Amino acid sequence: MSALESKNLELVIITYHDDFLKVAEIKEGVGSLYEKLAAVVWLAPDDLKLLGIGEGKPVELKNAIGSIVVQAKSNSKVKSGTGHLPFSLYSVQLTGYDPAKSKLPNFKRIEVIAVPAKRGITPISELQGGKLA
Amino acid sequence: MANLVCTGCGSLCDDIQVQIEENRIVVVDNACAKGAAFLHALDNPKRRATCLVNREEVSAEQSIEEAKHLLSESKRPLIFGLDNSTLEAQAKAIRLAQKLGAVIDDASSFSYGGLISSLLKGSLPGCSLSQIKDRADLLMYWGSNPLHSHPRHLAKFSYYSYTEYDIAGWLPKVTLSCVEVRDTELSSICHPVFKLSPGGDKEFIQCVLSLIKGGGGTEEARTFCELFKKSQLSIIFCGRGLLYSLDGDFSLFSELVSRLGQWTRACVIPMIDELNMLGFNKLLREKTGYINQLSFAGGVLHGLEYSFLEQLRRGLPDCVLIVGSDPLTTLPPSLRRNLAKAKVICLSSLITPTTKAADVVIATAAPGLEHSGKVVRMDGEEVNLVKVREGTYISEEEILERLLGERA
Numbered sequence: 001m002s003a004l005e006s007k008n009l010e011l012v013i014i015t016y017h018d019d020f021l022k023v024a025e026i027k028e029g030v031g032s033l034y035e036k037l038a039a040v041v042w043l044a045p046d047d048l049k050l051l052g053i054g055e056g057k058p059v060e061l062k063n064a065i066g067s068i069v070v071q072a073k074s075n076s077k078v079k080s081g082t083g084h085l086p087f088s089l090y091s092v093q094l095t096g097y098d099p100a101k102s103k104l105p106n107f108k109r110i111e112v113i114a115v116p117a118k119r120g121i122t123p124i125s126e127l128q129g130g131k132l133a
Numbered sequence: 134m135a136n137l138v139c140t141g142c143g144s145l146c147d148d149i150q151v152q153i154e155e156n157r158i159v160v161v162d163n164a165c166a167k168g169a170a171f172l173h174a175l176d177n178p179k180r181r182a183t184c185l186v187n188r189e190e191v192s193a194e195q196s197i198e199e200a201k202h203l204l205s206e207s208k209r210p211l212i213f214g215l216d217n218s219t220l221e222a223q224a225k226a227i228r229l230a231q232k233l234g235a236v237i238d239d240a241s242s243f244s245y246g247g248l249i250s251s252l253l254k255g256s257l258p259g260c261s262l263s264q265i266k267d268r269a270d271l272l273m274y275w276g277s278n279p280l281h282s283h284p285r286h287l288a289k290f291s292y293y294s295y296t297e298y299d300i301a302g303w304l305p306k307v308t309l310s311c312v313e314v315r316d317t318e319l320s321s322i323c324h325p326v327f328k329l330s331p332g333g334d335k336e337f338i339q340c341v342l343s344l345i346k347g348g349g350g351t352e353e354a355r356t357f358c359e360l361f362k363k364s365q366l367s368i369i370f371c372g373r374g375l376l377y378s379l380d381g382d383f384s385l386f387s388e389l390v391s392r393l394g395q396w397t398r399a400c401v402i403p404m405i406d407e408l409n410m411l412g413f414n415k416l417l418r419e420k421t422g423y424i425n426q427l428s429f430a431g432g433v434l435h436g437l438e439y440s441f442l443e444q445l446r447r448g449l450p451d452c453v454l455i456v457g458s459d460p461l462t463t464l465p466p467s468l469r470r471n472l473a474k475a476k477v478i479c480l481s482s483l484i485t486p487t488t489k490a491a492d493v494v495i496a497t498a499a500p501g502l503e504h505s506g507k508v509v510r511m512d513g514e515e516v517n518l519v520k521v522r523e524g525t526y527i528s529e530e531e532i533l534e535r536l537l538g539e540r541a
Contacts, residue, residue, distance in 0.1 A: 014314055014331050017373070017406075019167055019281040026141075026170040029180060029484055030462070066466055077316040082331060084315060088462070089486065095465045097442055104243050105442070105465050108377040109331045128461065128486040 007052050011083045013041070013061065013094065013110040018086040030089065035124035038088035039070040043114075044080040048072060051116055058117035061085075063110065066093040069117040083114065089127045134162070135521040140217070140501045141168035143405040143511045144283045144290070153522050165284035174483060175499050182481045185494040193527055196495045197535050200454070200478045203493065204536065207452035207476070209430075210235040213441045214458030214480075216407035218529050219506025219518065223413050225533035226456055227420055232537060234430040236450065238441040239413050240458065242425040247381040248371055248403045249414045250424050252513075257387050260368065260400035262290040262512045267297075271364040271397070275312040276334065277372020277404040278319050286404075287319075291368070310360060312337070314374060325356055334378035338385045345392045364397040372404040405511040408500075412509035445471045452476040454536075456529060457497070459485040480529055498526035506530065 024033040041059060043051075051072070053059060059072040061083070068090050078084055085091050087107065094112055097105040134150040146168065152160035157176050161169045174180040184196035191199075204210055210233045215223050230237035241249055251257040265272070272291050279286035287293050292309045312327040312334070313320050320326045329337050341357050344350025350358075361367055369390065379386060393399040405411060414424035421433050428434040437443055441460070444450050445468040453475045461469055462485065479491035482499045498504045503524035508516050 012331050016315065016317075017278065017282045019284060022281075023166050023170045026167065026174050026483070027177075027180075030486055092463060093466055097446065097465045097468060099437065099443065099446070103381045103437075104377055106377075107463075108374060128489060 007050075007116055009047060009051055009114045011043075011047070011061070011081060011112050011114050013083045013085050013091070013112055015085050015087040015091045015108050015110070018088075021086050021088060030124060030128055032124070034088070035121070038086050038090050038124075039068070039121050040073055040086070041070050041114075042073050042075040042078050042084040044078045044082070045074040045076055046080050047078075047083075047114075048074045051114060053116045058119070058121055060115050060117040060119075061094060061112045062115070063094055063096075063112045065096045068093050068122045069119055071121060083112075089124065090122065093122075093127065134160070136519075137172075137521055138501050138516055138518050139164055139168040139172070140408045140499065140508075140518065141165070141171035142283050143407055143410070144286050145408060145508065145510050145516050146285050146289055147516065148289075151521060156522055156524075167284060172502065175502060180483050182484050182488050182494055182496040184496050185488075185491070187492060193495065196493055197532060200493050200495060201536055201538075203452050203476045203478060204233060204454065207233070207450075209450050210452045210454065211441070211444055211450035211475075212237045212454045212456065213239065213460065214456040215239050215413045216241070216410040217457040217500075218409060218413070219500050219504075219508055220409065220412050220416060221506045222456070222500075222529040222533055223409070223416050225530055225537060227417060229454075229533055229537050230427075231429045234428075235454075236428045236430070236439050236444055237417070238425050238427065238439065238444075239410060240407065240441075240460075240463075241410050241414055242440040243381075243442055244373065245376060245403050245405055245410060246414070246425050247379075247383045248376060248401070249411060251383050251387055252401065252403070253415065253418060253424065257383070257390055257401045258394070258399065259402060259513060261514055262402065262510070263514070265291055265368055266294045269366045269368045270306060271308045271310065271360055271367040272370070273310045273312065273360075273367065274319060274323075274370045274404075275372065276314075276374025276376070276378065277311075277370055278313075278317040279370070279372075279404065280318045282372065282404060282406055286370075291370075292322075308360060308364075312375070325360070327353055327357060332378050334375055335385060338389050342385070342389055342392065358396075361393045361399065362396045367393065367397045367399045369399065369401050370404050371401060373406075402512050409508035411511060411513060412507075415509060415513075442468060448474060450475045452478070455479045455481075455487060455491070456533075457481065459487045461486040461490055480532060482526065495532055496526055497532065498524050498528045500528070504528040504530070
């Protein structure tokens with residue numbers, strides 16, 4: 001495996017309901033605090049090492065549906081090969097809906113490729129606003 | 134202090150106290166962080182929705198007139214949302230859909246619909262939250278972390294509500310358990326915890342069923358069965374983790390609950406987040422026989438093709454009336470793009486990504502604070518919301534009446 005390949009990591013993203021994020025959304029709307037709390041993926045420490053990125057650094061999560069850059073944080077309780085991401089405007093960028101494959105959109109379990117990001121965290125402003133939100 | 138039913142989540146906590154001075158909430162007691170934030174947000178002008186047409190501020194009358202105009206011009210209207218509306222507003226919306234020949238659907242069609250349908254048909258046994266305290270001896274949260282989704286659920290209705298509970302220590306006569314794919318605050322206080330791999334719920338249910346039917350089973354399946362064998366009254370609280378893992382198909386789960394019934398009275402309660410999803414499903418079922426995914430274009434038509442998601446996927450609606458919902462924070466990107474092709478009218482009390490993108494926004498009064506009405510809690514109990522203050526906003530019910538042409 002080349003060095004470049006070793007930095008691509010297949011992950012199953014599990015989304016979850018985060019009350020702190022919900023409170024931020026209610027209090028301030030979808031703004032900077034929402035972005036801070038929503039744009040975080042929790043990974044197994046070994047996976048962070050495999051990606052070759054440090055704690056808190058940006059990681060790109062992408063699949064056929066879309067791509068986001070979020071902050072990567074390590075948590076020893078997260079199983080290797082999975083990532084925990086709060087359900088939010090960020091996670092739905094990776095969510096697909098194809099009734100030929102499944103009745104419901106894959107809100108909770110999303111297959112992605114994780115790579116070290118070459119850009120910063122996806123600004124929340126890119127994910128909302130305007131007629132094409 | 135005035136009593137209030139909190140509409141911040143599906144728990145509908147009825148012990149909230151608010152102090153109102155000069156028509157503003159100055160003190161909130163008993164509410165969780167989410168409930169308190171919701172109540173205070175309703176007093177924050179930066180968070181309250183305003184009436185808009187093409188993002189220009191207008192009067193309520195002008196926004197309603199524009200909404201009426203768009204709906205009258207529409208050839209394929211769709212009404213979506215209503216899960217946070219009172220029964221009275223839901224009834225008006227159903228009548229409006231009938232009058233317009235519109236498609237009508239709510240978020241249950243891509244969340245709790247399968248489970249609610251089974252409960253309403255009686256193929257899954259339900260029970261009231263008020264029956265749990267001191268009676269149920271097994272509480273199992275499956276794919277749900279109430280400490281985040283319904284922060285006071287454990288304290289008000291389940292584990293911590295038991296009479297014998299004492300913060301100084303107690304010997305519980307109730308078992309708190311959960312089925313989860315990750316470690317959560319809840320799993321840290323549960324025993325036993327059934328930890329599954331992501332999407333592994335179906336396999337786990339099959340394994341338990343195999344064991345019950347006399348086949349082999351894992352150690353976890355054996356432990357699971359032992360819990361129910363020892364129980365007299367078991368409650369399974371079903372969360373989104375379970376329903377998305379099962380892709381909305383509850384046939385295996387229903388069989389499991391039925392089989393568990395040989396040992397215990399096993400009841401199911403859906404952990405619905407919205408304050409009145411169950412109310413909408415019950416009401417629509419009473420009127421049409423179906424809980425969601427309905428079209429009134431030429432009679433009563435029902436099926437997946439009339440779900441909000443399918444309608445958007447096919448790019449069918451040319452005008453979408455969204456009532457008390459924020460689908461732009463939950464829809465997959467392709468569906469959001471298709472929604473943007475339609476004219477969007479949004480009724481909302483707070484500013485959301487959906488109000489920011491809508492062609493018409495009609496600012497609404499908040500149910501339970503600024504107007505009264507009835508809602509149905511996650512366990513099927515009807516709850517009265519009584520307004521505690523006057524407001525300048527119009528209720529959804531009145532707006533829908535005006536859209537129906539039943540009120541000037």
